[in-house]
Amino acid sequence: MTTDPCAVRAHDLGKTYAVRGVKGGVRALDGLDVTVGRGIVFGLLGPNGAGKSTTVKILTTLTRPDRGTAVIEGVDVRRRPDQVRRLIGVVAQRSGSDPRATARENLVLQARLHGMGRHSARARATELLARFDLAEVAGRLVSTLSGGTQRRLDVALGLVHRPAVLFLDEPTTGLDPEARAAMWAEIRRLAGDDGLTVVLTTHYLEEADRLAERLAIVDHGRVVAGGTPDELKGELRGDAVHLELPSGTVPAQVRAVLEDLPPIREVRVSGGGVSARADNGAAAVPAVLAALERAGTPAASVTVARPSLDDVFLRYTGRRYPPESDPDTPSGDGTPPGRETPPGADAAPGVQAVPQPGPSARKEAAR
Numbered sequence: 001m002t003t004d005p006c007a008v009r010a011h012d013l014g015k016t017y018a019v020r021g022v023k024g025g026v027r028a029l030d031g032l033d034v035t036v037g038r039g040i041v042f043g044l045l046g047p048n049g050a051g052k053s054t055t056v057k058i059l060t061t062l063t064r065p066d067r068g069t070a071v072i073e074g075v076d077v078r079r080r081p082d083q084v085r086r087l088i089g090v091v092a093q094r095s096g097s098d099p100r101a102t103a104r105e106n107l108v109l110q111a112r113l114h115g116m117g118r119h120s121a122r123a124r125a126t127e128l129l130a131r132f133d134l135a136e137v138a139g140r141l142v143s144t145l146s147g148g149t150q151r152r153l154d155v156a157l158g159l160v161h162r163p164a165v166l167f168l169d170e171p172t173t174g175l176d177p178e179a180r181a182a183m184w185a186e187i188r189r190l191a192g193d194d195g196l197t198v199v200l201t202t203h204y205l206e207e208a209d210r211l212a213e214r215l216a217i218v219d220h221g222r223v224v225a226g227g228t229p230d231e232l233k234g235e236l237r238g239d240a241v242h243l244e245l246p247s248g249t250v251p252a253q254v255r256a257v258l259e260d261l262p263p264i265r266e267v268r269v270s271g272g273g274v275s276a277r278a279d280n281g282a283a284a285v286p287a288v289l290a291a292l293e294r295a296g297t298p299a300a301s302v303t304v305a306r307p308s309l310d311d312v313f314l315r316y317t318g319r320r321y322p323p324e325s326d327p328d329t330p331s332g333d334g335t336p337p338g339r340e341t342p343p344g345a346d347a348a349p350g351v352q353a354v355p356q357p358g359p360s361a362r363k364e365a366a367r
């Protein structure tokens with residue numbers, strides 16, 4: 001254990017993937033800095049392709065950065081990857097459980113792979129089955145469990161060896177709202193009750209807002225904003241005012257009209273509409289509507305809202321947060337077009353993302 005109050009420190013991480021047909025490759029990280037205090041849920045938030053998974057792969061020793069440094073609990077990921085692997089648990093985007101084995105068998109096998117004896121492995125599995133409300137389904141094949149239950153098992157698998165830092169990559173993608181809320185409660189409990197440091201990547205704004213004590217917004221391979229969700233939103237003085245425009249209206253004309261109105265500031269064209277800020281949004285609306293009527297460019301609708309993380313993203317990147325992709329569609333799984341190597345294919349020598357032994361090895365280990 002280190003005297004460093006931070007569980008994770010990464011400085012100036014850079015990573016470019018070599019991709020056939022793309023000159024110079026695809027730059028995934030471009031000077032990313034991140035610091036995570038111990039015992040909190042920390043969110044890495046960003047749209048698809050922002051660089052979140054690459055950051056996690058570096059921090060979990062599955063790939064090497066081209067430049068920069070990263071330490072987990074004071075241990076350098078490049079110099080001491082074996083030591084780092086004992087300190088961390090990883091729940092990847094795709095489940096690491098074996099669908100043809102039961103929940104209990106998966107846990108026992110994982111414990112055995114971490115070097116526990118048969119008795120300890122069985123005891124740890126029983127403990128985790130109870131802890132994650134999985135005791136009732138312990139004897140069922142994973143393939144027969146609901147998505148939310150499988151995800152809870154994935155988290156339990158990541159905790160078998162009692163890591164200090166748990167990495168959760170998009171833990172609720174594909175879950176229905178009820179299962180998502182249950183997973184949020186579970187994650188909060190891990191940091192709150194168990195004192196674990198949880199590093200969570202997500203492209204859901206709401207998830208980051210509700211769950212993360214602190215977060216970093218990642219875009220184009222860099223952190224563009226960081227702090228608690230309230231701090232980030234609090235930096236945006238006043239209300240967000242958003243105008244939807246009828247088809248045919250030129251947003252730049254509307255922007256010009258708004259820029260001349262004293263209560264309105266930070267006017268931006270975004271997503272076919274126009275967004276701005278005002279100290280008192282509701283009070284500013286009549287003046288906005290009247291000015292647009294006079295200019296012959298009426299709005300289709302005006303909404304006033306307290307600042308959201310979407311507004312924070314807009315402020316730091318100059319564009320709206322992209323709409324959430326459907327995790328069930330093939331293009332929404334984060335696989336980039338033109339990707340030449342599967343995730344983890346460039347892993348550091350000796351690193352296995354998920355061990356996949358055959359059925360006999362599984363049964364033997366689970367015995």
Ligand SMILES: Nc1ncnc2c1ncn2[C@@H]1O[C@H](COP(=O)(O)OP(=O)(O)OP(=O)(O)O)[C@@H](O)[C@H]1O
Binds near residue numbers: 336
């Ligand atoms: N193995 C790879 N080969 C080539 N390019 C890759 C590879 N992995 C990631 N990339 C590219 O690097 C960039 C960052 O990807 P990364 O997966 O880190 O982003 P992300 O924020 O995790 O996205 P998502 O939310 O979709 O998982 C993207 O442009 C992606 O296309």
